[in-house]
Amino acid sequence: MTFPTPAALQEVRLAALAARGLRLAVLRLDQRPAAHNGNKGYKLQPWRERLARGAGRGLISLGGAHSNHLHALAALGREEGFATVGLLRGEPCLTPTVEDVQANGMTLHWLGYGGYRRRHDADFWQPWQARYPGLLPVPEGGCDESAAATCMAIVTELREGLAALGWPDCQQLWLAAGTGTTLAGVIRAADPAWQVVGGLAVPPGHGVEANLDRLLAQHTNPNWRLLDASRGGFGRIDAELARAMADFEAQTGIALEPLYTGKLWLALRQEIEGGALPPGSRLVLIHSGGLQGRRALEAQLAALAAG
Ligand SMILES: Cc1ncc(COP(=O)(O)O)c(C=O)c1O
Secondary structure (H helix, E strand, O other): OOOOOOOOEEEEOOHHHHOOOOEEEEEEHHHOOHHHOOOHHHHOHHHHHHHHOOOOOEEEEEEOOOOHHHHHHHHHHHHHOOEEEEEEOEOOOOOHHHHHHHHOOOEEEEOHHHHHHHHHOOOOOHHHHHHOOOEEEOOHHHOOHHHHHHHOHHHHHHHHHHHHHOOOOOOEEEEEEOOOHHHHHHHHHOOOOOEEEEEEOOOOOOOHHHHHHHHOOOOOOOOEEEEEOOOOOOOOOOHHHHHHHHHHHHHHOOOOOOOOHHHHHHHHHHHHHOOOOOOOOEEEEEEOOOHHHHHHHHHHHHHHHHO
């Protein structure tokens, strides 16, 4: 998977880094357009290839009312002219994400909470495939082996970025994990000398560890770790998080979103402030995009940051 323009690897200046002799660069996957934003440009690539081979006439997938995955999927369907159907968690509501996916032609079905919980049942897809013949079912969050494989290309971009910055290497590479698909791809492709750190956006035991076991079964790079960045729950946001995001944006000009990259930065900042990183370390944070999902939370974030 190659993009016409490589993602920028941008070094940022922050007081917390300077005080400890550390350097940090952000891989700006967030700057890509909606259909390819963040990690989605990689995770959806195998599905584009299947459609290009004539395996189906469109895609059907699942997510919440703020889902970055459905947002990118709908934009891609619009861009490439294939049909998209979204199965949504909960009761009908109009969020900026829902407005966008509808504007991009995605057909929506609201499953309620009980109906959505049945998504792992063996016969879940059967009625949907009968209703929408030729639409390929994409697992929740786009999590599968082929998506992990295409996420390896993120490391190719990172290597180009390191060369452009004149950094010989990095000591730690941080990224957020929701299903662990992107993390698995990055671990597979990373230089074993770099430590890959996966910041869990969901609490431990919510599937990421099991997905990683499966997606890394044939792979040997041992230099990675997971840490709980979830702050007690996937959707939970609090004042410390809101302030950390606002402070990061004020110092670097880079916006984060609260569910993945904001929590990731706060976890990294805590390690920096705790003195866990040797002076001179070069760090990279992958900005996996998803700022679209933040639109519904702006007022809450501003109130928390100000409080
Ligand atoms: C913005 C953002 N970052 C990170 C992730 C985590 O990706 P993964 O599910 O591959 O762990 C997601 C979810 O897909 C996301 O939307």
